Amino acid sequence: MKSVIAEDLVKTYRNGAVRALDHLSLDVEEGTVLSVLGPNGAGKTTCVRILATLLKPDSGHAMVGGIDVIKHPEKVREVIGLSGQYAAVDEILTGWDNLVMFGQLYHLDKKASIARAEELLERFSLTDSAKRPIKTYSGGMRRRLDLAASLIVKPKVLFLDEPTTGLDPRGRQEMWSVIEELVKGGVTLLLTTQYLEEADQLADEIAVIDHGKVIARGTSDALKKQVGGERLEIVVESQNIAKTMEVVAAISGNKAILDEGLRMISAPVSTGATALIETLRSLDTAGIHPLDVGLKRPSLDDVFLSLTGHAAEEKIEEPEVTGRRKKAKK
Amino acid sequence: MSAFKDTMIITQRQLRLLTRVPEVLIFSTIQPVMFVLLFRYVFGGSISTDQPGGYVQLLMPGIFVQTVAFTLAGTASGLAEDMKKGLIDRFRSLPISQSALVLGRTLGDSLLNIVVLAVMGIAGFLVGWRPTSGLLNVVIGFVFLLLFGYALSWVGIFVGLSASDARVVQNVSFIVTFPLTFLSNAFAPTTGMPRALQYFAEWNPVSTMVAGCRELFGLENQFGATAGSFPSENPLLTSFLYMIIIMAIFIPLSVRKYKRSAD
Numbered sequence: 001m002k003s004v005i006a007e008d009l010v011k012t013y014r015n016g017a018v019r020a021l022d023h024l025s026l027d028v029e030e031g032t033v034l035s036v037l038g039p040n041g042a043g044k045t046t047c048v049r050i051l052a053t054l055l056k057p058d059s060g061h062a063m064v065g066g067i068d069v070i071k072h073p074e075k076v077r078e079v080i081g082l083s084g085q086y087a088a089v090d091e092i093l094t095g096w097d098n099l100v101m102f103g104q105l106y107h108l109d110k111k112a113s114i115a116r117a118e119e120l121l122e123r124f125s126l127t128d129s130a131k132r133p134i135k136t137y138s139g140g141m142r143r144r145l146d147l148a149a150s151l152i153v154k155p156k157v158l159f160l161d162e163p164t165t166g167l168d169p170r171g172r173q174e175m176w177s178v179i180e181e182l183v184k185g186g187v188t189l190l191l192t193t194q195y196l197e198e199a200d201q202l203a204d205e206i207a208v209i210d211h212g213k214v215i216a217r218g219t220s221d222a223l224k225k226q227v228g229g230e231r232l233e234i235v236v237e238s239q240n241i242a243k244t245m246e247v248v249a250a251i252s253g254n255k256a257i258l259d260e261g262l263r264m265i266s267a268p269v270s271t272g273a274t275a276l277i278e279t280l281r282s283l284d285t286a287g288i289h290p291l292d293v294g295l296k297r298p299s300l301d302d303v304f305l306s307l308t309g310h311a312a313e314e315k316i317e318e319p320e321v322t323g324r325r326k327k328a329k330k
Numbered sequence: 331m332s333a334f335k336d337t338m339i340i341t342q343r344q345l346r347l348l349t350r351v352p353e354v355l356i357f358s359t360i361q362p363v364m365f366v367l368l369f370r371y372v373f374g375g376s377i378s379t380d381q382p383g384g385y386v387q388l389l390m391p392g393i394f395v396q397t398v399a400f401t402l403a404g405t406a407s408g409l410a411e412d413m414k415k416g417l418i419d420r421f422r423s424l425p426i427s428q429s430a431l432v433l434g435r436t437l438g439d440s441l442l443n444i445v446v447l448a449v450m451g452i453a454g455f456l457v458g459w460r461p462t463s464g465l466l467n468v469v470i471g472f473v474f475l476l477l478f479g480y481a482l483s484w485v486g487i488f489v490g491l492s493a494s495d496a497r498v499v500q501n502v503s504f505i506v507t508f509p510l511t512f513l514s515n516a517f518a519p520t521t522g523m524p525r526a527l528q529y530f531a532e533w534n535p536v537s538t539m540v541a542g543c544r545e546l547f548g549l550e551n552q553f554g555a556t557a558g559s560f561p562s563e564n565p566l567l568t569s570f571l572y573m574i575i576i577m578a579i580f581i582p583l584s585v586r587k588y589k590r591s592a593d
Contacts, residue, residue: 077425088416
């Protein structure tokens with residue numbers, strides 16, 4: 001069963017001058033994770049805001065948990081959890097205050113709200129800082145609390161809009177393990193990200209979007225296959241470059257490419273590990289000892305580049321996004 | 331019923347801010363206290379009045395009205411801040427009554443006003459303010475002030491939802507409330523103003539509020555009544571009408587704006 005269905009969503013701002021979503025369609029199978037991957041300004045946030053009932057599309061329709069988002073937003077709100085790009089908790093209140101307040105707003109009674117708050121604080125390792133105002137939290141802690149707030153009533157569908165944007169590597173790692181825990185628990189998750197690595201790590205399926213539409217869709221592996229197979233990469237001493245290129249080209253059957261700065265020779269291969277072993281054997285016979293050797297599968301960066309013709313993370317800066325959000329309010 | 335509960339939870343949040351950040355209370359009372367001292371001891375000496383008990387009797391109602399008028403800025407900037415932080419998005423994604431957030435905020439801000447007015451009342455008492463109309467009328471006077479603050483907080487909601495930045499909101503609110511509080515009978519007689527300003531001052535809701543409070547605190551309103559006009563003759567009634575008009579315009583406007591704020 002599909003937990004999330006979006007069909008032909010169109011959303012324009014500034015009287016049509018900016019087309020944030022351009023006939024976007026996607027769906028998420030119950031109990032799976034879909035990552036919506038795209039650069040800033042691709043329409044990720046607009047998509048989540050529509051599915052989470054914060055925004056009405058110009059046209060198209062959407063169902064979440066079997067409920068029509070446009071016709072019955074109030075019912076959708078009962079089954080979703082949303083954790084936004086900006087940590088949407090009250091900074092002045094403590095972590096405990098926030099969770100208890102949101103619990104009560106989900107219509108748990110006071111006692112149940114407190115019990116649930118304490119359970120979630122414990123689960124997200126925030127018990128020690130529960131009584132401190134959020135503004136004293138680190139970025140990672142704040143995101144965890146934000147996520148906790150969206151889990152108060154065990155939502156059927158969870159939306160995470162760029163859950164790790166702006167976090168340092170440690171915070172990101174912590175956030176990932178928390179999300180992985182959730183996924184193991186069987187939540188249906190739609191996650192947006194501009195980090196290819198994140199989509200790769202967390203998602204069952206990836207929908208790549210650019211300029212408001214889905215341009216590719218599939219598992220991480222399938223998308224990588226779409227771009228091409230594996231590449232053999234070997235780094236050697238300068239004097240061995242010429243000979244190594246010969247060996248690699250022979251085994252690959254394709255022209256070997258040299259990156260002079262890195263002294264790295266690479267070529268596409270179809271036989272994977274076998275090609276790697278053969279190459280090493282030949283080099284060993286020739287008395288060449290590689291400095292580094294590896295079999296690289298194409299990264300999602302490569303995927304994005306080959307799908308869109310531009311790299312994923314080179315685009316519009318953050319203020320532009322806020323600018324759009326402001327326009328969105330008008 | 332659940333809409334009422336939701337509203338109360340939001341109101342509680344407003345009040346909790348007071349216990350979490352007591353500085354807010356200090357800063358929202360420090361400015362009016364400074365005004366009291368300034369007008370009582372610096373300007374007050376050169377404002378002639380034959381008011382028994384002195385200028386301070388006329389001054390304090392003006393200060394009270396000014397204090398509640400600044401509710402507008404507090405409500406507006408608090409809401410703008412919540413919008414910016416994305417907190418409003420979270421509230422809107424919850425299965426709660428959509429008006430609860432704005433309603434709860436106006437109620438919470440009005441409850442904060444009770445505390446602020448209490449502090450101001452004590453400060454006034456310390457510098458010689460002595461209402462002569464009896465406890466009941468004084469209490470009615472304060473209820474009257476709270477209602478005015480409540481009406482204005484709806485203007486604050488609208489300003490907060492309309493602006494994009496909390497600092498802009500602060501400035502806009504200041505630009506609105508500053509002339510209103512000074513082009514009035516709050517601190518000095520309007521009779522000294524140019525004719526055109528006198529009309530403005532007489533119809534100004536701040537003036538009618540101040541005149542109304544003076545009446546309730548047992549004073550003759552010496553600072554207004556240049557032409558025996560309707561507002562200066564019937565300050566309480568006029569103030570009530572103003573509050574009703576403000577709420578009739580800004581409650582539906584704000585609720586509508588809030589519901590549509592994302593589209």
